[in-house]
Amino acid sequence: MLEIEDLSVEVGGKEVLHDVNLSVMAGYTNVLFGPNGSGKSTLLMTIMGFSGYKITKGRILFNDEDITNVPVSDRAKKGIGLMMQRPPNLVGVKLGNLVKVMSHDQKDPQVLAKDLDLTSFLQRDVNVGFSGGEIKRSELMQLEAQNPCLVMLDEPESGVDMVSIQKVGHKIHDLIHGTSCAGKRGQTGKAALVITHTGQILDYVEADRGYVMCKGTIACMGNPRELLHEIRSKGYDECISCKLKRKKAEPISVTEA
Amino acid sequence: MSQSETKKKAEAAVEKKAAFGSDIDLGKYGKARQDLEKVSDLAELKQEDQETLLKVGVVPSQEGRSGSFVLMDNTMVHSSQLGSGVEVMSVLKALKVHDWLEQYSWKAVSPDADKYTARAFLEEADGYFIHALPGQKVVMPVQTCLMLKSKGSAQTVHNIIIVEEGAELEVITGCSTSKHVDAALHLGISEFYLKKNAKLTFTMVHNWSETIGVRPRTMIIMDEGATFINNYVALRPVKSIQTYPTFKMEGKNGVCVFNTVAIAHPGSEMDMGSRVLMNAPGCRAEITSRTITTGGVVIARGQMVGAASGVKGHLECKGLILSDKGIQIAIPELEARVPDVEMTHEAAVGKIAQDQVEYLMSRGLTEDEAVGIIVKGFLDVGIRGLPPQLAAEIEQTLEQVNLAKM
Numbered sequence: 001m002l003e004i005e006d007l008s009v010e011v012g013g014k015e016v017l018h019d020v021n022l023s024v025m026a027g028y029t030n031v032l033f034g035p036n037g038s039g040k041s042t043l044l045m046t047i048m049g050f051s052g053y054k055i056t057k058g059r060i061l062f063n064d065e066d067i068t069n070v071p072v073s074d075r076a077k078k079g080i081g082l083m084m085q086r087p088p089n090l091v092g093v094k095l096g097n098l099v100k101v102m103s104h105d106q107k108d109p110q111v112l113a114k115d116l117d118l119t120s121f122l123q124r125d126v127n128v129g130f131s132g133g134e135i136k137r138s139e140l141m142q143l144e145a146q147n148p149c150l151v152m153l154d155e156p157e158s159g160v161d162m163v164s165i166q167k168v169g170h171k172i173h174d175l176i177h178g179t180s181c182a183g184k185r186g187q188t189g190k191a192a193l194v195i196t197h198t199g200q201i202l203d204y205v206e207a208d209r210g211y212v213m214c215k216g217t218i219a220c221m222g223n224p225r226e227l228l229h230e231i232r233s234k235g236y237d238e239c240i241s242c243k244l245k246r247k248k249a250e251p252i253s254v255t256e257a
Numbered sequence: 258m259s260q261s262e263t264k265k266k267a268e269a270a271v272e273k274k275a276a277f278g279s280d281i282d283l284g285k286y287g288k289a290r291q292d293l294e295k296v297s298d299l300a301e302l303k304q305e306d307q308e309t310l311l312k313v314g315v316v317p318s319q320e321g322r323s324g325s326f327v328l329m330d331n332t333m334v335h336s337s338q339l340g341s342g343v344e345v346m347s348v349l350k351a352l353k354v355h356d357w358l359e360q361y362s363w364k365a366v367s368p369d370a371d372k373y374t375a376r377a378f379l380e381e382a383d384g385y386f387i388h389a390l391p392g393q394k395v396v397m398p399v400q401t402c403l404m405l406k407s408k409g410s411a412q413t414v415h416n417i418i419i420v421e422e423g424a425e426l427e428v429i430t431g432c433s434t435s436k437h438v439d440a441a442l443h444l445g446i447s448e449f450y451l452k453k454n455a456k457l458t459f460t461m462v463h464n465w466s467e468t469i470g471v472r473p474r475t476m477i478i479m480d481e482g483a484t485f486i487n488n489y490v491a492l493r494p495v496k497s498i499q500t501y502p503t504f505k506m507e508g509k510n511g512v513c514v515f516n517t518v519a520i521a522h523p524g525s526e527m528d529m530g531s532r533v534l535m536n537a538p539g540c541r542a543e544i545t546s547r548t549i550t551t552g553g554v555v556i557a558r559g560q561m562v563g564a565a566s567g568v569k570g571h572l573e574c575k576g577l578i579l580s581d582k583g584i585q586i587a588i589p590e591l592e593a594r595v596p597d598v599e600m601t602h603e604a605a606v607g608k609i610a611q612d613q614v615e616y617l618m619s620r621g622l623t624e625d626e627a628v629g630i631i632v633k634g635f636l637d638v639g640i641r642g643l644p645p646q647l648a649a650e651i652e653q654t655l656e657q658v659n660l661a662k663m
Contacts, residue, residue: 050615073618073627082619088612092634101630125634146620217447 001026001191002047002150007058009046015056016042017216024150029176029192029205031224034213035236040195041085042151043213047193048082049075062150081148083139085155089128095138096122103145105152112141116167131160140171151176151192157200169204176205199228212236263368267378270369271418277558278499278528283376286411286442289330293406296335299325305436306404312654313431314461314647315402326385326401329435330412333383342393343426344386348415351386358386361417363477365448373444373472380444382413389424389455396456398644400426403445405434411442418447420455420483427458429644432465435623439468447475451483460488460643462651465495467524473500479573481537483510487515489529492654494522494553501558503532509565510539517546518636518651521553521583530558530588535568535598542570547636550576550583550640560590563598572602575633577609579628615643 002024009017017039024030032040045058046053049072067075090098095118099109113119116137127135136156143151155174160168171182176192194201202224210224214236220227258266274280296302299310299317307317310327319325323340326333326347352358368378385401405412405491420426430470432443443465451457465471477485485504504513515531533542548555576585587604609631617627633655643651 048619050619051611071618071624072615073621073623074623076619084616084619088610088616088629090613090616090634092637093630094634098617098620098630101626102617102622142620 001063001189002193002211003061004043004047005058005061007046007060008056009042010054010056011042012050015216017046020216020218022211022218024191024193026149026189026191028156028208029194031202031207031210032193032195033197033227033231034211034219036249038213039216040213041154044076044082044154044193044195047152048080050115066123067180076146079149080152081146081150082152083136083143083154083156085158087127087135087139090126091128092213093126094123095126095141097140098126099145102142109145112144116171117164133161136168137164140168140175144171144175149190151190153192153194153206155195155197157196157198165200169201172201173204198255202228261365264379267368267375268449270375271372271379273369273371273375275371275373275472275499276433277501278481279497279526281442281472281497283372283411283442285409287409289410289412290407291331292386293329293332293334295333299335302334309366309404309433309435310402310431312650313402313433313464314421314429314460314478314644314650315400315431319400321397323395323397324387324399326387326399327404328384328412328414329404329406330410331380331383331630336350340397340451342390342424342427343395343399344390345390345399346413347383348386348387348417349381349383351388351417353390356383357419359491361448361450362415362573363448365450365478366446366474370474374446374474375446376411377413377415377446377474380413382415382444384414384416384445384447386416387418387426388427388638389426391421391452392423393421394425395427398429401430402430403430403432403443405438405441405443407441408438409440409442414443414445416445416447417455418449418459420449420451420457422452423454424452425456428646429462430506431462432471434464434466434469434472441468442470443472445473445475447473447502449475449477449485451477451479451485453480454482455480455486458486460647462647463489463495463498463646464493465491465498467494468496470496471498471500473502475500475502477502477504479504479506479508479511483508484512485514487513487531489515489517490651491519491527491529492651493520495527495562497526499528501528501530501532504534506535506540506542507537509533509537510517511537512540513542515542515544517557519546519548519549521548521550522551523552523556523580523582525553527553528556528558530556530560532558532560532562534562534564534568535570536564538565538567540568540662542568544570544572546574548574548585549587549632549636550578550580552580554580554584554586556586556588558588558590559602560592561600561602562592563600564594566595566597568598568600570598570600572600572604574600574604575635576606577632578607579609579632582632619657
């Protein structure tokens with residue numbers, strides 16, 4: 001579903017991502033690990049198509065279509081959705097109204113909000129004064145209304161309290177595994193790309209493949225749980241040396257199911 | 258000062274330029290008509306005029322209103338009083354009925370302030386007199402409309418509102434231009450007096466057109482514990498507006514809230530703002546302005562003076578530029594005359610933040626939809642708390658303006 005080929009990206013005139021190769025197949029959930037500042041969020045923002053993330057090399061394919069130069073809203077319409085780490089404040093824009101507008105009146109904000117304890121937030125301005133955990137829940141609710149085929153989550157568990165993590169975790173599970181994606185009725189075939197530091201979210205989603213990013217490139221890949229275990233016990237240095245051994249991370253070639 | 262002395266001063270000021278705003282040659286504008294037909298019921302007005310009223314929040318059926326006053330050019334065409342606890346009539350009539358009104362008339366605004374006040378004074382301008390009686394909570398709003406009907410004339414208006422001790426009043430006033438009227442002028446003098454613990458909510462909607470000049474002159478004098486909430490909405494094109502109402506908070510613990518929402522269309526020049534003088538301890542003031550230019554010039558002024566201990570104020574001017582040709586000028590001023598004051602300001606002008614637009618686009622909205630929803634949200638902050646009917650009308654106006662397309 002998503003293929004990233006030799007992607008290099010500049011932010012503010014400085015190259016941040018170098019020759020990134022990565023793929024997510026339909027029905028798969030891939031996890032992105034990596035130390036702070038390694039370029040994980042930059043990669044997701046680039047896939048979504050935000051300006052300020054200038055692609056200098058390589059391309060992005062979505063469902064075999066080159067979307068490297070496609071505008072943000074068209075990528076969203078094609079089925080890409082992103083839970084942002086630090087979304088901007090939208091003063092004067094009510095969360096409930098936004099959910100209505102983005103789902104073209106197809107989803108009832110009240111119903112979506114209830115499950116995520118966001119009912120009292122529907123009348124509030126989007127992200128204004130939201131805590132870290134509240135932002136995650138609000139982003140999740142918006143993704144639910146959007147129902148993308150490729151779900152990208154930037155640290156979905158960070159800032160979420162111990163009690164809410166269950167709700168958030170189950171919602172994310174439903175979002176990725178439960179329903180069919182927009183435009184693909186009757187066929188689940190969703191995919192996900194998830195950034196996590198703690199791995200807590202792996203208790204709720206069935207992760208298939210893990211990537212480790214270091215210094216703007218993919219250092220290694222493998223079984224996500226094994227990678228997490230490695231990182232926990234040995235830190236990220238091991239991954240970097242792993243990169244030395246492998247030289248270049250090639251996308252694993254598997255035919256789409 | 259005797260009447261003749263005041264008249265002399267006013268005569269001496271007929272050429273006196275105003276401190277702000279482009280100078281208008283008053284010689285080009287004739288006296289506005291005083292002979293238009295009066296109606297006892299607003300529903301008798303021409304359909305076209307009734308629609309004009311509705312657009313500025315004035316309901317011809319008078320449903321949900323405590324009283325109505327309509328001035329077309331310089332003719333009072335209608336005045337009625339439905340609710341109790343409030344008097345509604347023309348200022349000229351009120352001056353005959355109440356001897357005591359003399360001490361309020363032309364006392365807050367000086368006739369010789371500038372050429373516009375001088376002209377209104379010398380023409381013995383009429384306008385609305387609204388008087389909320391002591392301790393009366395007037396449940397439904399009083400509505401007024403000042404409408405320009407004739408090409409090439411200058412409407413002169415003199416309004417007085419007095420809210421007596423402990424009274425509460427809401428006024429909705431709409432100023433508008435009749436269809437096909439161009440090159441006309443509106444000179445509106447307003448003097449508002451809020452007595453001890455009085456409350457006035459004043460909502461003004463301006464719907465002018467491309468060739469109209471507007472020079473309101475407004476002074477508000479507030480006693481102890483008085484609350485004034487002002488909403489000013491100007492979303493339609495205008496040639497030139499310059500307005501700078503001044504609040505004199507003379508009693509302790511007064512509260513003043515002033516919200517402005519405006520759009521400067523190509524060719525419009527809008528010099529707007531308000532000035533709050535906090536002269537007594539514990540007064541609070543909040544000035545908020547949200548302006549957009551789609552090609553015109555906006556000058557958002559705001560001045561707060563803290564001259565007594567424990568006063569608090571916040572001034573906020575935010576302006577969006579939605580066109581290459583527009584100009585936004587924000588001029589917030591704070592002046593502290595005693596140490597024990599807390600006054601802040603926040604001014605920001607510029608284009609819509611790209612990250613906000615893209616955030617919404619990443620949810621599947623088109624760029625136009627994203628800009629539209631952000632702009633509406635931006636303006637919404639300035640008009641929270643408006644009567645629902647008016648809020649709906651404003652919503653509709655914004656739809657018509659179609660901000661996203663600009």
